[in-house]
Amino acid sequence: xxxxxxxxxxxxxxxxxxxxxxxxxxxxxxxxxxxxxxxxxxxxxxxxxxxxxxxxxxxxxxxxxxxxxxxxxxxxxxxxxxxxxxxxxxxxxxxxxxxxxxxxxxxxxxxxxxxxxxxxxxxxxxxxxxxxxxxxxxxxxxxxxxxxxxxxxxxxxxxxxxxxxxxxxxxxxxxxxxxxxxxxxxxxxxxxxxxxxxxxxxxxxxxxxxxxxxxxxxxxxxxxxxxxxxxxxxxxxxxxxxxxxxxxxxxxxxxxxxxxxxxxxxxxxxxxxxxxxxxxxxxxxxxxxxxxxxxxxxxxxxxxxxxxxxxxxxxxxxxxxxxxxxxxxxxxxxxxxxxxxxxxxxxxxxxxxx
Ligand SMILES: Nc1ncnc2c1ncn2[C@@H]1O[C@H](COP(=O)(O)OP(=O)(O)OP(=O)(O)O)[C@@H](O)[C@H]1O
Ligand SMILES: [Mg+2]
Numbered sequence: 001x002x003x004x005x006x007x008x009x010x011x012x013x014x015x016x017x018x019x020x021x022x023x024x025x026x027x028x029x030x031x032x033x034x035x036x037x038x039x040x041x042x043x044x045x046x047x048x049x050x051x052x053x054x055x056x057x058x059x060x061x062x063x064x065x066x067x068x069x070x071x072x073x074x075x076x077x078x079x080x081x082x083x084x085x086x087x088x089x090x091x092x093x094x095x096x097x098x099x100x101x102x103x104x105x106x107x108x109x110x111x112x113x114x115x116x117x118x119x120x121x122x123x124x125x126x127x128x129x130x131x132x133x134x135x136x137x138x139x140x141x142x143x144x145x146x147x148x149x150x151x152x153x154x155x156x157x158x159x160x161x162x163x164x165x166x167x168x169x170x171x172x173x174x175x176x177x178x179x180x181x182x183x184x185x186x187x188x189x190x191x192x193x194x195x196x197x198x199x200x201x202x203x204x205x206x207x208x209x210x211x212x213x214x215x216x217x218x219x220x221x222x223x224x225x226x227x228x229x230x231x232x233x234x235x236x237x238x239x240x241x242x243x244x245x246x247x248x249x250x251x252x253x254x255x256x257x258x259x260x261x262x263x264x265x266x267x268x269x270x271x272x273x274x275x276x277x278x279x280x281x282x283x284x285x286x287x288x289x290x291x292x293x294x295x296x297x298x299x300x301x302x303x304x305x306x307x308x309x310x311x312x313x314x315x316x317x318x319x320x321x322x323x324x325x326x327x328x329x330x331x332x333x334x335x336x337x338x339x340x341x342x343x344x345x346x347x348x349x350x351x352x353x354x
Pocket of ligand 2: 033034090156180181304334
């Protein structure tokens with residue numbers, strides 16, 4: 001299956017023949033992630049990079065906070081406030097909340113600017129490569145609800161590949177892993193299209209939960225979410241030094257600290273990482289041998305926020321025997337790639353084929 005730039009215009013049934021032309025006519029690029037939402041406006045740059053979170057009053061339905069402010073409230077709210085995450089697994093699961101979040105995040109000034117330029121007439125948005133029709137129409141509906149007349153959908157791995165500066169339009173294989181919060185999308189691209197791909201339900205949140213679960217099972221401690229990051233950082237040390245974290249004792253409910261060895265953390269996250277290496281092998285298995293040969297030299301590039309997980313690159317190198325590189329600014333690869341498409345900075349995909 002080859003599925004690179006895929007389109008689901010707001011007016012369904014339109015026959016799109018030139019994907020890049022359509023994308024160049026977009027003035028806003030949106031990467032709606034489970035963890036973060038990023039919005040690039042043509043000729044204005046990245047105007048939003050905020051957590052995909054909305055805090056609402058459950059009695060009145062009023063919006064209390066969005067983005068960073070809403071995320072800060074998570075886990076600390078009284079009964080009448082709920083923090084909602086309208087995007088899960090890279091797809092919009094609560095269209096109304098996603099629209100309210102986008103409206104609030106882009107703010108009045110930016111909204112005015114994009115209306116002046118007719119920017120919101122056409123919008124491009126990333127979508128997981130295997131998104132089903134429901135997920136596709138949810139993305140389209142979200143964007144049309146905030147003013148877009150037409151919406152172009154672009155596979156996240158293709159956008160991220162472009163954003164990492166990979167030569168995705170060349171007749172050679174490039175492999176990208178988009179390591180998000182809830183999923184990792186693994187894709188081999190050639191001539192601007194996905195040749196083989198899969199999505200693993202494993203991301204930064206999975207690693208986070210594995211560590212929390214380990215502490216609960218082995219140390220009877222419930223970790224607050226901000227205590228997990230120091231444990232991740234301890235993985236880079238690899239010198240056996242311990243890290244002290246505090247949490248709530250499962251039995252007594254009192255706060256206490258515990259010293260954790262990096263090897264314990266490594267063991268806790270081993271299972272999801274094995275799953276990731278297996279998924280990479282299955283993607284390669286479905287690739288033509290010539291493309292696999294290309295990848296033996298070039299290896300894979302890690303994009304997405306979780307690409308920064310300490311030691312992930314080394315673990316994948318050891319698990320697959322392939323070179324592994326981390327993209328510059330991995331969190332921004334998808335939105336930057338989409339931005340390059342709408343700004344007309346890339347050549348037509350497949351243009352090198354004679
Ligand atoms: N420096 C870091 N070290 C480890 N993990 C990180 C770091 N920075 C971000 N992350 C993790 O990256 C994830 C967010 O990545 P990203 O912004 O690519 O996700 P997303 O696009 O919103 O999610 P998805 O693609 O799954 O919908 C979070 O799980 C976060 O914990
Ligand atoms: Mg993402």
